[in-house]
Amino acid sequence: MTDQEKIKEIRKSIVSMVHNAGVSHIGAAFSIIEILYVLYFKAMKLNPSQPQDPTRDIFVLSKGHASAALYATLAHRGYFPIEDLMTYCVEDGKLPGHLDKDSCPGVEVSAGSLGHGAPVALGMALARSKTPTKDLSGKAPDARLARSPGGAGPKLAVANEDERNAADGPLRQIYTLVGDGECNEGSIWEMAMLAPNLGLNNFTVIIDYNKIQSFGNTNDIIDQSNLVERWASFGWDAVEIDGHNLEQIEQALSKTSSKPKAIVAHTTKGKGVSFMEDQLLWHYKSPNDEQYKQALEELS
């Protein structure tokens, strides 16, 4: 199966999940499929049969309402049986509407309320940072407490034996994906200010810039048309890509940097099904039988 065929299969699973459960957020799920596909099928070091492998790379979906996209990607990647996807949002099912890390293998962080997952991911990146202890101690503790503006803050070393041993291997990468609407949350910008001070080179934030949020167009509500400049000005290595172009995604993810990376991915809400694309309605609507059939046809 080609990449594009697999991606269509993932989208078909999602249409079936939301149709079966009569729920939505399908638009928000469809805008990130290519990004998740590249992460789970190309970029990340992972082992679906050992989801807790301590040497794995980690992905945190901060915009937890797009959970269907993560579940479908995980299932197609072999974390759990594809049949389980039909337990999404149904009574006594396995897969809740917003993420619960105890629900199925591969979900690293519970998320759903916006602005939470990304700073949790920052802590995970810090825990796996390879900054050696000795490099930290150049400054007196007092200097650490009163950091000079714009200066590097205290850098944490890996502090326990397991982490140290694991850190001897390749540096583990932590990726998180936030929505553009989610960037309205103050906690995202606290995290954005903080991360560059921690000297991390294993942390990537992907911004799903689909330009539609709950109740309107993102830039009509709070203008953030200069997202790339914003992240760059906070000290991030920020780039802009087409979030549906596999090559561009892969290239942006694999680029190394001494700073944390921000990838602003231009995407289309509802991507892949003509009548769902760029429509606020499909943040809320679940396809009826006819729409379900049409969506499957378009994805075949």
Next chain:
Amino acid sequence: MRKTFIDTLIELARKDPKIFLITADMGFNVLEPFAEEFPDRFLNTGITEQATVSMAAGLALSGYKPYVYSITPFVTMRCYEQVRLNVAYMNANVKLIGVGAGFEYGVAGATHHAIEDISLMRSLPNMQVLCPGDNLEAKALLEQSARHHKPSYIRIGRNPDPFYHAEDSKIELGKASILNQGQDLAIITTSNTLGLGKAKLEAMQAEGKNPYLISMHTIKPFDKEIIHKLIKEEVEIISIEENNIIGGLGSAIAEVIAESGQAVKFKRLGIPDEFTHHIGNQNYHRKRYGLN
């Protein structure tokens, strides 16, 4: 009690390399000894409580044992949803250290008073709530909670609090401490009202009476047994707390009494359901609200 906290944490950190101390820009003149001894396990994250608590959860999910330190309202209420979802919901082993119980930041005003924290933290699933009443309790509860892989909120006093317990008292997390065994009344305190309870005990003893003095240093899990024992002994109960009268120690006791199917005389002392607009130190506010 802040000194007891940092001294105890340093001792714990010497034995456990996973312990981390993170401050959201608080702790001047308190945290420096830890920062000096463990520069690679100390971090000032700036005034970013929401990101800080979440980041701590990420560290905890990766096997570390982060302690997050700030003034109580800022480490509990400013980031309450972060505590709820990233710490409590994910059962992440983060210890939240709130400094300044009740009116300890007296003249600073209501922004800095901690009067709802016990009620709020108590209602979070998975969250342990520890409110030491003196330095002995603080040390013991810090040591014991460090062994539990559980989210905990620890309410620390700002002042160099005295010791009320005898030096060899055994403090057990989850079990009320009986400082005086009595029969005429049961005075139950939590956190910084232990001193008030002790004063009340001494005043009653001077009158020839002998009340219980009980420190409920663990608000959650709550020691129901001691309340059942008092009900059985038909001892009148009075609770004293520097927390809103809604949802704290008194409420927890009332819940046990109400569900016991038995009756006992009971009075709650606490902060009435209001913000103070008066200026004064801790004692001033205590006096205004009839706590002492």
